[in-house]
Amino acid sequence: MRVVKWKNGCLSMLFWILCASAIAFGASQGVVFEDANRNGVLDLGEKGIAGIPISDGASVSLTGPRGTFEFPSNRPVFVSPPNGWWTDRFWLPPGKGLHFALYRIDVPTHFRFIQVTDIHLMPKAEGNLRQFVDFANASADIAFVVATGDLLMAAGSLAEHNQVEAAFGEYIDIMSHLEVPLFNVLGNNDCACKLPRDDPYWHKGAYRALLGPTWYSFNYGGWHFVVLDTNHPGCPTWESLPQEQFDWLLQDLALIPPDTPLVLFSHVPLFLCQHFKELLQVLSGHRVKVAASGHLHVTAECNVKFPQVIAGALSGRWWKGGGLSWE
Numbered sequence: 001m002r003v004v005k006w007k008n009g010c011l012s013m014l015f016w017i018l019c020a021s022a023i024a025f026g027a028s029q030g031v032v033f034e035d036a037n038r039n040g041v042l043d044l045g046e047k048g049i050a051g052i053p054i055s056d057g058a059s060v061s062l063t064g065p066r067g068t069f070e071f072p073s074n075r076p077v078f079v080s081p082p083n084g085w086w087t088d089r090f091w092l093p094p095g096k097g098l099h100f101a102l103y104r105i106d107v108p109t110h111f112r113f114i115q116v117t118d119i120h121l122m123p124k125a126e127g128n129l130r131q132f133v134d135f136a137n138a139s140a141d142i143a144f145v146v147a148t149g150d151l152l153m154a155a156g157s158l159a160e161h162n163q164v165e166a167a168f169g170e171y172i173d174i175m176s177h178l179e180v181p182l183f184n185v186l187g188n189n190d191c192a193c194k195l196p197r198d199d200p201y202w203h204k205g206a207y208r209a210l211l212g213p214t215w216y217s218f219n220y221g222g223w224h225f226v227v228l229d230t231n232h233p234g235c236p237t238w239e240s241l242p243q244e245q246f247d248w249l250l251q252d253l254a255l256i257p258p259d260t261p262l263v264l265f266s267h268v269p270l271f272l273c274q275h276f277k278e279l280l281q282v283l284s285g286h287r288v289k290v291a292a293s294g295h296l297h298v299t300a301e302c303n304v305k306f307p308q309v310i311a312g313a314l315s316g317r318w319w320k321g322g323g324l325s326w327e
Helices: 123-138 161-175 205-211 244-253 276-283
Strands: 002-007 010-016 028-034 053-055 060-062 068-071 077-079 085-087 098-104 110-116 142-148 182-185 216-220 223-227 261-265 287-293 300-304 306-310
Touching: 028 077, 053 244, 060 244, 077 098, 110 123, 123 161, 142 287, 161 205, 182 223, 223 244, 244 276
Parallel strands: 028 098, 110 142, 142 182, 223 261, 261 287, 287 306
Antiparallel strands: 002 010, 002 110, 028 068, 053 060, 053 077, 085 098, 216 223, 300 306
């Protein structure tokens, strides 16, 4: 886990510590609105916001004049608030009448966030994860937390639907006590490959249903952040960049100026993944500042086309070592 500080466009590693009536019918439809009173509810008098990037992971569009949108797919829908806007819930499951509540924020000139990776949550480690949440909440000036995959010890070893749901539920419950937004990244151990293939939670199904899209983006402080999926589309999983996300990424990046500083998050280090060369083609012409990942349970930095940093695992040697220290 590490805390990262951003200031005036420069990256500094501090320390490693670790509405809807106006749109046509579709599978998902709704409105992005300005939540003036920040209660998360579309109240009388609150208006939709035009021109907000929104996606179902396949296509990216801008909200209409009244903040409306629609998508034909049955995939999670997520909003990518531009700089100066923020939200407490960036994704919603597919459906009708979706409401994304955005509110205005000052664009910070510098900020910090925490990356935590390879949590490998298991029953005996629940207290340790709660310690991390307490630590994050006590840290000064943290804008958000990014958990870069392998959130669970082994969702892939669970053979029953309710077991998978309970494992994700425990993670969600503990992390819900964070006082800043949480952005999750899918890891290979978060894929439920032991379930029957007709179970809606099979493979990435549980993650998508409970934690949202496996690739998405957001903006903060003049930076553009992109979360990528480094897991093969089928079981067993291996280090691969599903090419379907490249079509989405091309659309996503087309909406930002090429000189926007860009940060990539993934579970597996990108340079180890199949289709890395194709990813480089998509990123061509953009200002990639750093790619942050985990997976290897080591702390490392390298430069493969752009700076790539690998965070050490919160779980260490899968929780078999000594007690946690936050020194």
